[in-house]
Amino acid sequence: MSLKHGDRVRLANSSGCVVVEVRESKRDEPGGLAFMVNSPWSNALVPSDTGGRGIPEFKNITAKISLTKDEITTLESLIAR
Structure with a gap:
């Protein structure tokens, strides 16, 4: 996938x-x-499972990435989740 500055991605x-x-x-x-x-925005992708450690895994999160023309996710919409 070829991404450039300013592209929107999901x-x-x-x-x-x-x-x-x-x-x-x-x-x-x-x-x-x-x-x-x-x-x-990155916290929205953090798994809630802590593997019994009580601390979420904040690094090495796997996600699918795709180009989109959708609106950028707002802070307000993240807080409302």
Whole structure:
């Protein structure tokens, strides 16, 4: 998938889905890598299962990514979930 700055993508997994805007890294990153800072948008994709540890797994979250023309997910809609 060829993504460019400003594209909208839908990120979805069994925990939720969000639509966000692609921003190109200013660093030289390897292709095929996506990174999302900790935020309400990334938290929507964090599984609730803690594996008995009591702490959700905030890193290495797997999600499907697809181009979309849908509106970007608002903070208000995330809070209302």
